[in-house]
Amino acid sequence: MPATQKGLILPQKHGEFVVGNTPNYTPGPGELLIKIRSAALNPLDWKIQKYGIYVEEFPAILGQDIAGEVEEVGEGVTDFKKGDRVFRQGLFSSRTNGFQQYTVGPASSTAKIPANISFDEAATLPVALSAAYVGLYGGPTFGQGLTPPVTQEGQGQYAGQPIAILGGGTSVGQVVIQLAKLSGFSPIIATASLKHDDALKALGATAVFDRNLSSAELSTEIAKVTSGKLLSVVFDTVGSPATQQIAVDIVAPGGAVSDVLPPDASVKIPDNKTVYQVLSLLTLPPNTKLLETLxxxxxxxxxxxxxxxxxxxxxxxxxxxxxxxxxKQLENSQVSRVKLVARPQETA
Ligand SMILES: NC(=O)c1ccc[n+]([C@@H]2O[C@H](COP(=O)([O-])OP(=O)(O)OC[C@H]3O[C@@H](n4cnc5c(N)ncnc54)[C@H](OP(=O)(O)O)[C@@H]3O)[C@@H](O)[C@H]2O)c1
Incomplete structure (x- = not known):
């Protein structure tokens, strides 16, 4: 393995990204060295660069959505071998992140890619999947603590209970819809641009309402499909001040909202409603076991x-x-129900 590899380097806080040489890695005990075939982009990546948030060690490699092949296994790893197709979430450190040609990470939180899924497709999942999973099943801090659908009883556990997902077409929203279906929720209500109606219903949504409806308009439409059942679980996958307020408005008293971003100061949250701020990072103690198992x-x-x-x-x-x-496309909201993917091995 050469001592260096190509990476997309953020040289300093607020700096400009540059492709350059960055150190290669040796997997430690329990780790895998992965040759990255596909790395997907997330809104957080441009926010870190633009606002200078979260990352303090520079030069830095970003990118948390990773798919590739096992190149080398660390000491004690018995369940993976060289050549296995895998995907995983970066852990917010340069050596575990994805905007480079090789990365390392614990085998315990790495998944094998089945034959029906490409590297590009697998790379669309980790961050969105972790956020959706923690927001529904994590607890007590970052999610609603629902029973995960990992046992036969868990699948279908919430049969007959409604759920609403604001932003059904976001990367996170598409996964929340599918997890809600696995958990048995019904009806599964999503808001989105109506051009996404068929696609979201194919994932499991049973009703798709226009993303521009007000709280009152949306509540009226929801009442028509919930047959008087209380809407106790809402997931806001957009995180704008407007959707955050709508989420709080439409959830029933005693119910809870999972939100992908911290509540804006303008959002009014009554005492009888709870808002969980989702944080999907695997290394946060409440998430580790939950996500490793997933x-x-x-x-x-x-x-x-x-x-x-x-x-x-x-x-x-x-x-x-x-x-x-x-x-830039992500920052300018030019991405609509699709994940942008880079292939690091195609770097000139
Ligand atoms: N806390 C965490 O751990 C965590 C993890 C992942 C993501 N996030 C955050 O979650 C948010 C979503 O991330 P993502 O990667 O899922 O986003 P994304 O897929 O890039 O989002 C793009 C989609 O958002 C839709 N959208 C925008 N405004 C909307 C609205 N008002 N109502 C309904 N849909 C709307 C757009 O719909 P159209 O197609 O109609 O344009 C577009 O399809 C970001 O703010 C991200 O930073 C947080």
């Missing part, structure tokens, strides 16, 4: 059986060099 033990079979489907993909040109333009 990635290591369940997600491969769900993908194989079609219970979980990846997002649509759009592959960026020029390997790692294509990422900054892709991040």
């Amino acid at each position: 990635y290591h033990d369940h997600v491969t079979a769900w993908l194989e059986k079609g219970l979980l489907k990846p997002n649509r993909t759009e592959v960026l040109p020029n390997g790692l060099a294509g990422i900054p333009d892709g991040l």
